Amino acid sequence: MATVQNTLGSLIRRQRELASLPMRQLAAMSGISGPYLSQIENGLRFPSDQVLRNLASAMGIDPDELVPPESDEDDAAAARDAMHDLIKVDPNLTGAQRRALIEVYDAMAAPAASATSAPAAEPQE
Template sequence: MVDEEARYRTLGELIRRQRELAELPMRQFAAMVGISNPYLSQIERNLREPSERVLDAIAEHLQMSTDMLLGQLRNEPRAVSGVVTAIDQDPDLTNAQRKALVEMYETFREVTRGKRKRGRPAAGDDSGVAD
């Protein structure tokens, strides 16, 4: 069986599908994002690529991070931690804040994994081995 996310071949298709899943008419969604209806239509039909600002606004109004949206496009098999899910679902955060928090969290995790690979416990690791 084909994973539903694997059917998205383009960014425009993914945006259109997510907008439809949110049950938002194109005109209403375009107004929410702050772009014209024809521009959104061109994005969804892959005639134009959205700027980073527009893509961030689209993701924010779909209540997800830009990375999560693009991850669906790439069909990345990444395991999303509970922390990232909580950050992505927090309505009190802006898209930029979500992105910064997820980047910091992922950086902390990479540092910890790197220390473990070198045989050094990460700070707070209860393995009993001193640094």
């Protein structure tokens, strides 16, 4: 699974190559060092918003083009599927225990996933 840093670095490298700019030239135009740009492109460093704006400006693109797409839902689904797979292959559980554990896991994980998109419900007394 790619991290945000790796994805961002790949986007910057791809845009730099599309603009036919050597790394050193883009770095100079953006006010950063060549080694720092290399670290960004290789996912070793995460640039500040100002550096991102400078890079985008130097390449003649909108800074929003350097923002990697959100993948929180994909990550949550992958984590859920991985947990289901682990539960299904656990040799210490019976079939009924596996089904119950998956049901409990889904019930507990669902509020965490929806908490980022919806306000929390008021507690009932």
